[in-house]
Amino acid sequence: MPLKQLTADFKYNWKEDLLSGxxxxxxxxxxxxxxxxxxxxxxxxxxxTAITGGLLVSFFxxxxxxxxxxxxxxxxxxxxxxxxxxxxxxxxxxxxTLVTILISGFLxxxxxxxxxxxxxxxxxxxxIHGMLAAIGIIxxxxxxxxxxxxxxxxxKGKEPIELIEMIPASISRVEWRIAIIGLLCVLIMFxxxxxxxxxxxxxxxxxxxxxxxIILAQFLHLDDKSFAxxxxxxxxxxxxxxxxxxxxxINRTNIWIIIKYIIMLALIGTIESLLTGxxxxxxxxxxxxxxxxxxxxxxxIGNMVCGLLGGLPMxxxxxxxxxxxxxxxxxxxxxxFHGLSLLVMIILLIPVVKMIPVAALSGLLxxxxxxxxxxxxxxxxxxxxxxQLIIYIVTIITTLMTDLLIGVGMGIIIKLIINFMxxxxxxxxxxxxYLVEEDDYKTTIKVRSAALFTNWNYFNKCLPLLTxxxxxxxxxxxxxxxxxxxxxxxxxxxxxYNRSQDKMxxxxxxxxxxxxxxPLSKKILIx
Numbered sequence: 001m002p003l004k005q006l007t008a009d010f011k012y013n014w015k016e017d018l019l020s021g022x023x024x025x026x027x028x029x030x031x032x033x034x035x036x037x038x039x040x041x042x043x044x045x046x047x048x049t050a051i052t053g054g055l056l057v058s059f060f061x062x063x064x065x066x067x068x069x070x071x072x073x074x075x076x077x078x079x080x081x082x083x084x085x086x087x088x089x090x091x092x093x094x095x096x097t098l099v100t101i102l103i104s105g106f107l108x109x110x111x112x113x114x115x116x117x118x119x120x121x122x123x124x125x126x127x128i129h130g131m132l133a134a135i136g137i138i139x140x141x142x143x144x145x146x147x148x149x150x151x152x153x154x155x156k157g158k159e160p161i162e163l164i165e166m167i168p169a170s171i172s173r174v175e176w177r178i179a180i181i182g183l184l185c186v187l188i189m190f191x192x193x194x195x196x197x198x199x200x201x202x203x204x205x206x207x208x209x210x211x212x213x214i215i216l217a218q219f220l221h222l223d224d225k226s227f228a229x230x231x232x233x234x235x236x237x238x239x240x241x242x243x244x245x246x247x248x249x250i251n252r253t254n255i256w257i258i259i260k261y262i263i264m265l266a267l268i269g270t271i272e273s274l275l276t277g278x279x280x281x282x283x284x285x286x287x288x289x290x291x292x293x294x295x296x297x298x299x300x301i302g303n304m305v306c307g308l309l310g311g312l313p314m315x316x317x318x319x320x321x322x323x324x325x326x327x328x329x330x331x332x333x334x335x336x337f338h339g340l341s342l343l344v345m346i347i348l349l350i351p352v353v354k355m356i357p358v359a360a361l362s363g364l365l366x367x368x369x370x371x372x373x374x375x376x377x378x379x380x381x382x383x384x385x386x387x388q389l390i391i392y393i394v395t396i397i398t399t400l401m402t403d404l405l406i407g408v409g410m411g412i413i414i415k416l417i418i419n420f421m422x423x424x425x426x427x428x429x430x431x432x433x434y435l436v437e438e439d440d441y442k443t444t445i446k447v448r449s450a451a452l453f454t455n456w457n458y459f460n461k462c463l464p465l466l467t468x469x470x471x472x473x474x475x476x477x478x479x480x481x482x483x484x485x486x487x488x489x490x491x492x493x494x495x496x497y498n499r500s501q502d503k504m505x506x507x508x509x510x511x512x513x514x515x516x517x518x519p520l521s522k523k524i525l526i527x
Contacts, residue, residue: 006059013330013406020329021054021179021337023204027343028069028338029179030206031320031368033234033353034361035070036312038143040082040097042237043353043361046070047346054339057302058332062294065280066273066316067324067335072368073272074265074313076138077404083157085254090196090323094310095246100258102245104265105303111295112297120274121456124485126388127411128271129377130395131404136372138400141167142189145330147182147362148380149175151230155435160400177220178232178359184216185209202327213360214352219387222357234356239346245307264405268313269303270296276316278492283325385515385522388484390442415453415483422524423480424450432458442471448478453485463493472497477509482523493522 014198028050046069048113053068081100086093141163145155150170155163192205217223222232250258277292295316303313324334346353381392391414399407420426433449443450445462466472474490476482482490490506497504512523 009331010333012068014333016328017332017333017472018196018335018337020324020327020339021339023202023327023377024324024329024334024338025341025345026207027204027320027323028067028342028442030210030356030361030364032070032342033236033356034364035072035075037234037350037358038075038139038365039070039078039312039362041078041094041312042310044236044239044346045311047342048239049306049314051339051343051346052302052305052309052311053314054335054342056305056339057298058335058339060294060298060301061332062291062296062298062337063093063277063316064286064288064290064332065284065321065325065329065334066277066290066295067338068314069317069320070312071272071315071317072365072372073132073135074269074315075266075365076135077261077268078312080403081265084257085261088157092249093242093245095256096249096254096311096419097261098245098307099247099250100261100265100307101311101458102264102304102307104269104313105260105300105305105307107262107266108270108300108303108384109297110300111266112295115293116270116296117274117292118457119458120271121453121485121489122272122412123320124391124415125406125482125488126381126384126391126484127395127415129381130392130411131399131408132267133373133377133392134396134399134407135404136231136369136374137164141370141375143362143365143369145170146178147186147359147366148173149178149230149359164400172338175227175230177222178227178230178357180220181216181222181357182363182366185213185360186366188212189364189367198274200375208358209364210356210523213357213363214355214407217269217355217357217360226263231359234353234361236350236353240310245310250415252453260405264315264403265303268404268408269299269313273299273316273373276318276321279318280316280321280325282492283322285325287395312340382515383518384484384520385518387422387515387522390418391415395507415485417484419450419481422522424452425480428452429454430458431455434459434462434466436462438465438470443467443506444473444475446475447482448480450481450483451476451479451486451490452481452483456486459486465499468503472504473507474504475507476512476523477507478525479523480525482508482512484520484522487520487523 032046032050033043037043050069057068081097082093085096124337138160188209195201260342277290281290381389391411395407396415398410428449432455435446437444458521494504511526514523515521
């Protein structure tokens with residue numbers, strides 16, 4: 001961004017951005033600590049990532065309103081890398097995982113320069129939601145056990161299915177003083193949004209949960225020596241500029257594991273950030289459009305720095321970005337002040353951080369996991385139609401039994417199979433047959449073949465033909481299939497064009513049969 005524009009943004013908006021950045025930092029501090037701890041990193045390294053995302057990446061980003069930092073969606077990948085690469089040695093796993101973060105960041109820079117944002121349409125919506133739901137289940141499965149007071153040693157190396165199987169039996173071994181803290185934090189997180197008084201509701205519930213847990217931990221004497229083996233309090237670790245990551249530890253036995261996690265971090269982190277960027281653009285009161293390719297490049301730079309300094313990978317985080325908008329943030333300086341506030345906090349509040357019970361952070365992560373795997377998502381997929389529900393469930397089950405890459409890959413395969421069963425032709429898998437007709441008043445695009453998630457980018461080729469002066473008509477009356485992902489993308493495009501005036505309209509045939517009554521369900525032309 002030009003220096004003149006940055007100066008003007010700071011001059012006219014710094015008060016609003018400072019307040020919003022500070023309020024977002026109150027949310028980010030406990031979550032960053034919890035995400036890092038759950039990922040197998042020293043908790044303070046999660047805060048380092050958020051600081052880097054604010055102080056550095058905000059100036060290169062292609063988005064004004066997104067907040068960069070560690071996210072729950074990457075916990076499973078990072079924790080898996082630490083476990084698999086370390087083979088029981090957490091320090092070794094951490095250093096080798098930093099290599100994957102560094103290289104995946106470099107890969108994201110290349111992806112951003114190569115304009116990878118257009119490829120996001122190749123991932124079906126149901127598969128992405130299924131992946132996020134599986135991540136939520138995996139997070140909850142481990143954090144429930146930690147919140148019960150089960151020793152972390154007993155959980156090390158356990159697969160998600162094994163952790164889920166442990167939960168019923170663990171009830172008989174609950175350490176009630178630890179469990180009370182974990183349960184109370186979960187209740188605060190769920191109950192806080194229900195408070196009717198707006199001023200109170202605006203206080204971050206995670207901050208309240210931590211303060212209550214610190215007081216309760218002292219009252220319940222968690223510092224008693226009998227709890228020492230459970231390590232009941234957060235050990236934040238120390239910030240260091242030691243650049244000795246694990247590059248010299250790469251060998252023939254771990255190279256393929258490293259490559260796997262590089263791909264997973266780059267791919268999943270990029271997808272999540274693209275989805276967040278699109279969502280935040282829709283929420284932005286000023287209706288600005290983010291340069292998502294530039295945003296991915298900036299995020300890649302940030303991840304390379306985090307990899308060198310020992311931090312977690314970052315993404316554009318949706319909850320904190322949404323909070324930034326609701327708190328009145330105006331420009332990218334809100335993200336900068338969020339990072340600056342965290343830096344000040346972590347310098348001044350380390351003694352307080354050491355008083356936070358691990359069970360409190362587990363309670364926060366259980367809430368986050370539930371939000372990712374919310375049962376309402378299952379109901380929504382069911383409303384969209386049986387095809388979307390099948391993709392969603394298959395992605396969840398496959399991810400739980402294998403890993404994220406295989407899970408998403410299976411979701412894509414199932415989506416393709418269902419589309420072929422519904423009549424899609426192989427020759428139009430990546431190509432779209434359409435005709436553009438223009439007159440003095442409108443531009444009409446007649447789609448004459450199946451409109452699928454795989455050929456959305458082909459459809460994008462005709463978008464430069466659309467102008468502000470003319471009405472736009474997208475005629476799907478001859479399209480054999482319009483799948484959910486394509487239809488959702490066209491609806492977002494329509495909303496974008498119709499913000500100021502009713503400019504774009506969609507035409508379907510009376511012979512189109514929908515998979516369900518939902519307006520975004522797949523449509524099939526019955527001949």
